[in-house]
Structure formats: C-alpha cells, structure tokens
Amino acid sequence: MDAASIDCLKRFSARVSLVSGKSCPFSSTGGLASTIADGSAKGIIFIKDGSMHDEEYRIEITPKYCVVRTSGFNGTRNAVATLMQMLPESVYSIGNGSKDKWTLPACIIADKPGRQERALLADCAGRFRSIEELKAIVDIAVKYKFSAVKLILSSDDRWRFKGETSSPFAQVSIYYDGGNEKGIYLPTEVSDLKKYADRNGITLVPELIIPSKILDYMELTGIPDNYLDEIGQTFECLPVIVTSEEGKSDIENMNILELAEKVWK
Secondary structure, three states: OOHHHHHHHHHHHHHHHHHHOOOOOOOOOOOHHHHHHOOOOOEEEEEEOOOOOOOOEEEEEOOOEEEEEEOOHHHHHHHHHHHHHHOOHHHHOOOOOOOOOOOOOOEEEEEOEOOOOOEEEEEOOOOOOOHHHHHHHHHHHHHOOOOEEEEEEEOOOOEOEOOOOOHHHHHHHHHHOOOOOOOOEOHHHHHHHHHHHHHOOOEEEEEEEOOHHHHHHOOOOOOOHHHHHHHHHHHOOOOEEEOHHHHHHHHHHOOHHHHHHHHEO
C-alpha cells in the first residue's frame, strides 16, 4: 500500500487502541490473499485492488475477519471513515471507551461517491474561526466523506488573509473589525492547516466574496491580481470569487447531513 494509506491505517489503529483500551497493532505484510482464501485470516485486513475507482471501497465482515479492498489512499480514507461510524461513538473522542462493545456487524458494504467534488463550506469571514476550529471542520469533512473544505475568507468589509502583498486589505479589515488583529490568517497558519488537510485527504479551497466596502475605501474597482496569486500560492489552489449574494445563498442553504446523503449511494 502507498505511504499515505499506511499512515491513515496507523492513525486508525492507534485511535482504536487508545480509546478502547485494547491492543490493535498495525502491520504491513504480504500473502494476505491466501490467508483469506483458506479461512485463517483474523482482524481487519486491507488489500489493494487496482481495478477499483479512486474513492471506491468494499468491506466484507465475517465472524472471523474484516476484509477491506481499495485502490489507494482516497478509498482507504473513506473505508476507515465507514468503519469508525460502525464502532462505538467514543472512537471519535479521546476519553475512556473500555466499557463499550468494540465489535463490527457482519455485513458487506460496497460504496463509492456519486460525484467527485463534495465540498463543506466554512464561513470564516462572517465569523472568524481559529486554525484549531478549522482542523475540527476538516475532521467533520473526513467523517462524512467530503473531498474538500471551502473557506470563505472575505465579505463586504472583511479580508481574513494577511500576506506580504495583501496586507493593505487586511489592515482595512482590521479597521472595520474595531481594531481586532486576531481575526486574520497568516501564511504560516494556512500552511499548517493545509498540511493537516492534505494528510487527511481534504482539499482546501479559498473562496472570496468581493469586498466592496474595502475596495471603496481603497478606491479600487477590483481585487488586485497579485493578491489573488498570493492566496493561490499559499493554498496551492486558485481562489473562487463570488458575489455577496451568491455567498450568502451558499451559507443559508448548506446542510451537512443532507449533502452527505445526496452524494453518497
């Protein structure tokens, strides 16, 4: 299996061991197909299947073992999310779940997304969210098998990113925010968040609502290209620009559970 998949499985193993109080060691070895065929396999076994779709996975659980087939990291990530949903709720905490029943139901699950792009929206302009809060939103995206998190970084009078070139917009935003300098993301903070999201298979997409009041204040007709380039380089993804009306509509109409049910078969 690839390095990202192995990292994902090690973290899954460590979390189950920590919360359940039971040993759940991880090992990477060959010859698993033969042990499954002769019925001697035990535990949760992940097998690479190159014939499957990038995010597709198949889980077969019997009284003896659980076999998971994926083609790579994205399928493995989704399979682990499903396994965690079948385990006690305490698996999502760091508390003591030793009294819970740590078993999986016998079943067969064959699953893949109905669409490739599945984004969770976080409005950071309307209410500033700390990097730790955004990491928790990434965790939610992983849990419900989203592929991306869109971060709204600006509004009529807010600009939440402060880089070398876009600093003037950030300063005006701080002025409109009553002098609060804590409601701004620095490139180093975004890089930390992006590293966390990348490790979990989530793409961060910056979204900008045209900051009309800031543009008026600075006597500009549009967001300078070098501001957009700087954001794109930091996120390694070009920002999406929307009007104020489009942004408000997206926020008002978003329902996480409803979206998850629509895009997964």
